[in-house]
Amino acid sequence: MKDVVLGLVGVGRIGVMHASNIAALNGELNGQGINVELRLTDVAEDHARKVSAGLGAQFLPSVEALIASGVDGLVIATGTGTHPELIRAGVDAGIPVFCEKPVAMNVADSLPVLEHIRAHNGVVQIGHQRRFDAGYLEARRAYQAGELGWIHSLRAVTCDMAPPPVEFLATSGGLFRDCSVHDFDILRWLTGREIVEVYAKGSNNGDPAIGEVGDVDTALALITFDDGTVGTVSATRYNGAGHDVRLEIQGSKRSVMVGLDDKTAMESAEAGIAFPSGEPHKTFAERFDQAYRSEMAAFVELVLGQRENPCTPEDAVAASRVADAAQESLASGVPVRVALVGAKAS
Numbered sequence: 001m002k003d004v005v006l007g008l009v010g011v012g013r014i015g016v017m018h019a020s021n022i023a024a025l026n027g028e029l030n031g032q033g034i035n036v037e038l039r040l041t042d043v044a045e046d047h048a049r050k051v052s053a054g055l056g057a058q059f060l061p062s063v064e065a066l067i068a069s070g071v072d073g074l075v076i077a078t079g080t081g082t083h084p085e086l087i088r089a090g091v092d093a094g095i096p097v098f099c100e101k102p103v104a105m106n107v108a109d110s111l112p113v114l115e116h117i118r119a120h121n122g123v124v125q126i127g128h129q130r131r132f133d134a135g136y137l138e139a140r141r142a143y144q145a146g147e148l149g150w151i152h153s154l155r156a157v158t159c160d161m162a163p164p165p166v167e168f169l170a171t172s173g174g175l176f177r178d179c180s181v182h183d184f185d186i187l188r189w190l191t192g193r194e195i196v197e198v199y200a201k202g203s204n205n206g207d208p209a210i211g212e213v214g215d216v217d218t219a220l221a222l223i224t225f226d227d228g229t230v231g232t233v234s235a236t237r238y239n240g241a242g243h244d245v246r247l248e249i250q251g252s253k254r255s256v257m258v259g260l261d262d263k264t265a266m267e268s269a270e271a272g273i274a275f276p277s278g279e280p281h282k283t284f285a286e287r288f289d290q291a292y293r294s295e296m297a298a299f300v301e302l303v304l305g306q307r308e309n310p311c312t313p314e315d316a317v318a319a320s321r322v323a324d325a326a327q328e329s330l331a332s333g334v335p336v337r338v339a340l341v342g343a344k345a346s
């Protein structure tokens with residue numbers, strides 16, 4: 001039996017989910033001769049002690065103690081501002097790191113982290129879980145096999161049902177950096193092309209507190225790829241119909257849509273059409289349940305040296321560069337060239 005000890009830091013919204021997925025993974029991998037042990041920490045100690053007791057995981061009082069306990073890999077699920085120092089801590093300890101997206105608040109803050117990882121031959125997987133979603137994988141396969149022909153239009157949509165706490169929004173870097181960065185990543189990954197220009201607009205018709213912390217509740221970006229192909233990326237915090245994440249790819253031969261199934265949070269306006277008739281997803285955790293599980297299984301394989309890194313920090317920073325451009329365009333009201341972004345640290 002091979003033993004893999006994962007240390008997880010941060011058991012907030014997403015960290016609790018990763019922790020329980022790791023605990024469940026242990027059962028799934030036991031049959032393959034792999035035993036996964038979870039240890040965790042969080043500055044919110046009482047909460048973290050409860051989570052660890054519930055999952056049969058060991059609680060450690062600090063990140064330093066967690067790393068010193070001899071973990072084989074570090075999972076970072078704390079707020080974005082803490083990612084750089086925690087990635088460095090994992091890399092300095094010589095262990096593979098999984099870090100939730102993004103690498104840092106913006107590209108300028110990410111570049112020294114990339115340098116540190118390279119200088120120390122660090123192995124860091126970033127949490128763009130859509131790369132493990134069955135629908136996105138099939139769309140990528142179909143496009144790359146030439147089945148869609150050439151793409152004439154791309155429309156990516158990410159809709160939350162309700163906003164996260166405004167305290168989170170105040171530190172999230174904005175809707176494009178927090179939400180649409182997933183779309184920017186998946187569009188690069190799927191097409192193999194770079195997004196070179198972004199023109200963004202946003203609106204605030206929901207809770208005024210979102211505007212007061214400098215964010216928008218809804219936004220749309222017109223994106224242009226390096227071959228001139230155009231697409232749109234939109235996001236909102238107020239989609240009452242359900243959590244709705246989709247990607248339409250229309251090609252010269254065929255068109256496919258990721259996220260078009262019985263749970264799609266949309267009704268037909270045509271008479272007599274019952275589809276989709278299922279209960280829509282309510283949260284990102286439900287929508288990407290399979291993808292988050294596969295992502296963590298991939299990290300265990302990465303720790304064991306059994307696979308290539310499925311989402312490198314360089315890839316994640318390239319997506320963040322597009323998100324930074326979108327935030328800049330939103331603020332300035334003019335189109336922004338992606339290559340020009342990233343000079344100013346926060």
Ligand SMILES: NC(=O)c1ccc[n+]([C@@H]2O[C@H](COP(=O)([O-])OP(=O)(O)OC[C@H]3O[C@@H](n4cnc5c(N)ncnc54)[C@H](O)[C@@H]3O)[C@@H](O)[C@H]2O)c1
Pocket residue numbers: 009010011012013014015041042043044063077078079080082100101102127128129168178284
């Ligand atoms: N991939 C996705 O779909 C997805 C979804 C949601 C959030 N995220 C990312 O996950 C990260 C966390 O988001 P969240 O919504 O779970 O945040 P959160 O605020 O709910 O949770 C963060 C947790 O980290 C703890 N923490 C903060 N600093 C710490 C430190 N130095 N040491 C130990 N614990 C610390 C906090 O006490 C809290 O429990 C963000 O970077 C966000 O961008 C990714």
